[in-house]
Amino acid sequence: MKYRLLPALLVLATAIGGCSQTTVSNNNQETLKVLIIDGQNNHTIWPKSTIMMKTYLEQTNLFSVDIYRTKNLWRSNKYINEFPLNDGKTYTDLPQPKTDETFAPNFSQYDVVVSNFGWKAAPWPETTKASFEQYMKSGGGLVLVHAADNSFPKWDEFNKMIGLGGWGGRNESNGPYVYYDNDGNLIRDNKKGHGGAHGPKHEFKITTRAPQHPIMEGLPAKWLHTTDELYAYLRGPAENLTVLATAHDQKNKFRHEPMLMTIEYHKGRVFHSTLGHDQAAYESVGFITTFLRGTEWAATGKVTQDVPNVFPTETTTKVIKFD
Numbered sequence: 001m002k003y004r005l006l007p008a009l010l011v012l013a014t015a016i017g018g019c020s021q022t023t024v025s026n027n028n029q030e031t032l033k034v035l036i037i038d039g040q041n042n043h044t045i046w047p048k049s050t051i052m053m054k055t056y057l058e059q060t061n062l063f064s065v066d067i068y069r070t071k072n073l074w075r076s077n078k079y080i081n082e083f084p085l086n087d088g089k090t091y092t093d094l095p096q097p098k099t100d101e102t103f104a105p106n107f108s109q110y111d112v113v114v115s116n117f118g119w120k121a122a123p124w125p126e127t128t129k130a131s132f133e134q135y136m137k138s139g140g141g142l143v144l145v146h147a148a149d150n151s152f153p154k155w156d157e158f159n160k161m162i163g164l165g166g167w168g169g170r171n172e173s174n175g176p177y178v179y180y181d182n183d184g185n186l187i188r189d190n191k192k193g194h195g196g197a198h199g200p201k202h203e204f205k206i207t208t209r210a211p212q213h214p215i216m217e218g219l220p221a222k223w224l225h226t227t228d229e230l231y232a233y234l235r236g237p238a239e240n241l242t243v244l245a246t247a248h249d250q251k252n253k254f255r256h257e258p259m260l261m262t263i264e265y266h267k268g269r270v271f272h273s274t275l276g277h278d279q280a281a282y283e284s285v286g287f288i289t290t291f292l293r294g295t296e297w298a299a300t301g302k303v304t305q306d307v308p309n310v311f312p313t314e315t316t317t318k319v320i321k322f323d
């Protein structure tokens, strides 16, 4: 059965106010169970970004979403008071993130886990790391959004799951830089250097590299993404990695950086999107569409959602405001 994204997005544009969520029941089939994990993210769009992703997912009627949040919250500051965390506290600047020893989601209850952790997120307890590795090895799904690939630089199995990552001391010991050159060759470059860079936010063109992949099927060969950070110089094990789409790094005219990726980790499937710095990026139809399709693929290995008619073109971005 095909599901149309467009009506859901139009509903989004008119029905959403702040944190309110519309959960639409679907009597025709069981929804895919999604767990969004978060609680420590340097980005000021969090925790609103978690609500945006939950809303987008549930508007499709394909997914039901739970959120599991670490108790030791950390973020720069702003939205944490605008979008209360229901713990009765008022936050300003928070101390360095600390490990929540009680953080123990029951991953096995879910078809896919979406990480909205970010840069500096504290390590999980060892038992939770082992439980997540087992979940993924036995066929779980993982979706990473933007700074989720900054997290946990010392966790080797996590680095294998994400394929490429940035910051947190990542360097040549983590694996190669991976990018396309101007001739369309996929380069794995083992030279020394730290992982992770981005310039000022700007609109940039995204080029599809794997048009037959279920996540990309039906998307334009090139489309314009709204203002966002263009992640570059990511590096990691890059094992069983498929680059779905790239964008051109402005500083280095020879590099086309991975923007969307999949990774096969044992029996598990990973969708990795580097997009999503702030609210503008989260409102991009290109971000939303690839996130929804990537989440379904990570959960099932298939994509049943149509590409919306309002998708961006090579020269025009498309956004849907989320108030």
Ligand SMILES: [Zn+2]
Pocket: 043, 146, 147, 229, 276, 277, 278
């Ligand atoms: Zn960012």
